[in-house]
Amino acid sequence: MYTDMNKDELLKLKTETEEKYAQLCAKGLKLDMSRGKPGADQLDLSIEMLTHCIDGDCVSLDGIDCRNYGILDGIREAKELCMPMLGVGKDEIIIGGNSSLQLMYDTIARAMLLGVLGGDKPWSKNPTVKFLCPAPGYDRHFAICESMGIEMITVPYKSDGPDMDVVEKLVAEDELIKGIWCVPMYSNPEGITYSDEVVKRFANLSPKAKDFRIFWDNAYCVHHLTDTPDTLLNLLEEAKKTGKQDMVFMFTSTSKISFPGGGLSVIGASAANIEYMKSQMTYQTIGYDKLNQLRHARFFKDFDGIKAHMEKHRAIVEPKFNTVLDMLDKEIAPLGFGSWHKPNGGYFVSFNGLKGTAKRTVELCKQAGVVLTGAGATFPYGKDPEDRNIRIAPTYPTTDELYAAMEVFVTAVKLAAIETLV
């Protein structure tokens, strides 16, 4: 551990690490670990999907010609395919286009411009609108808020989800807090799954704002990396028990199941919320791409089909996570230059270095040809108060590339750490 080292030992380690870093820079690497992007081999798993409908049979179970206009909320078989992902019923779902980010953005845009069910005015008619942002979290969630001028309040994470004492207190006090961002399963980036108690406390929130909504982005609901996956309570069902089901907006997508650029996105919510949203959405579009819905339904057949498909993803992704974790265990753990935990699923390993080292680490990686998510990106306004958190996305590089990138990463972590110590 670095805490056991004297200055000479640290300086010696510094020299060694600088030499190693120079060698790595000389390799002229060009690698990207910045985003949670599936690798090409993962995309190949779904290529057969594209063969559906090519025979001209484009009619859904309900007799809808999926090539033509209509059916705002999605065809029946696509709903049935996706309902188990969120654990919702047939009146509690809308199938969207290729982007759940877009569904979330649009949901907030509508709330700002038009308001939500039970609200007495559009959010934007308030002097200001605030969101709670458990952090570290998903940078694109925070970016939506920032783009719309929604004030973000950081909420710390505990080991089983957001600090609910803080959440409960804040929402009860401030009527201008209209929402909270959550990635409840294999959270981005921490890989945490919310405990039953946390979900129940969410279901029982008593916000001062009656038009408050929980944005429950269950992006990694089937993205397990172990035989003993985490489990997540169904927030909507829990909220029904407290009569607060209209407080919940759930989202997911097949972006990391089928194709990131050509998947299906999903909203799950109470039947009343869904009806209300549809009454607003009907002005925006006549319907999303039903041909793609039909392809998905025919290819995966049902939820078991999705689960079996995710095992194929796991076979590709799990070794990559192990490469990352092994390298951290071997190179960083003995020195104590950071902490992390092994997630049971999802797309990220969240690395927390010594205070004040994240930006420098990312910079050193970049100079050596390895692009990481910007330090701070996982916090509101891009500002990590302790400059510690770095999101590692292992999926996109090949295993060889990932190994090379992680060599750079651990070397950069060491250098950045030593620089703050000597």
Next chain:
Amino acid sequence: MYTDMNKDELLKLKTETEEKYAQLCAKGLKLDMSRGKPGADQLDLSIEMLTHCIDGDCVSLDGIDCRNYGILDGIREAKELCMPMLGVGKDEIIIGGNSSLQLMYDTIARAMLLGVLGGDKPWSKNPTVKFLCPAPGYDRHFAICESMGIEMITVPYKSDGPDMDVVEKLVAEDELIKGIWCVPMYSNPEGITYSDEVVKRFANLSPKAKDFRIFWDNAYCVHHLTDTPDTLLNLLEEAKKTGKQDMVFMFTSTSKISFPGGGLSVIGASAANIEYMKSQMTYQTIGYDKLNQLRHARFFKDFDGIKAHMEKHRAIVEPKFNTVLDMLDKEIAPLGFGSWHKPNGGYFVSFNGLKGTAKRTVELCKQAGVVLTGAGATFPYGKDPEDRNIRIAPTYPTTDELYAAMEVFVTAVKLAAIETLV
């Protein structure tokens, strides 16, 4: 002509028409002419498109794996395919998802929430926002405004486009007028194409609001129904001559070229507008469906491919328009119970009956099993001040169905007219 008939003659015609109407009602028809929906045979024309990419070759000309995330504004070959539709360059285009309505809605939502290039605040920060609405026009345009509380001001049409004296005067006077809706070619529903003079006057508008935009929905830019199609001046090019190019937002789609439920939508605008829009859109989505873009580019190859494809549509659609027009010529023209004109393209025949007869005509059709677009739908707030205009959409029914529906329509027109006369 009915003006030459005495009361007895009218009453005799009424009795005959009522008998005919009763016979038609007895048939128990169930036909829908309410929307501009292509028929199934038109959709079959593009079915081969779906065979592209199924071999796993999903890489664009620029080396982009179209299955994965990214490329907010669309792949190069999709842009090149669609650029000639609007007459724009490679920096003046964004390829969207399956719905140009959604692009238009989102463009207005962003303008309301965030503002447009050159504006000093979001539109919604004004006490009220107003749009000019040339009418009769597209009901879904008006519905977007209504849903967002944007005040609509009706502008009358002349034979070559909106009354530009009115448009010029209003936009110059009122800073709260932020936009105008236009369908400049084969307009919905009138089938009018704006004259060169009208386009030039649009290009030279001097709105008081510096964040004013022309919403130029060129939905029918290649939807000709004659060997001597209408021509439309390129608004963006004309506006460049006056230095007012940032005033123009153009839209189109392949909805009625390939698949209404699975086509491509397009925004065309000045390079500066496009850059600005992209800087806003990046918060909403990582990118639209590039696989569908690739399929379109590979299937149509180029603009000539689109034009050749539209000839196939014309072969199906033109006879349907003729069925409508022949029936009107034969049954209504001699009596003078309405007026219309033969459009050279587009999706509609716009029928203007005697004052105060449109609602009744639509009601009579409905009772006989023929659904038309609601009377008044072509005007802001659904209110046709003279209750005259009915939009006929000939494409969706088969030719036999269309003939049956038009029998009902002309009978209903006669009955409604006579009822106001006797």
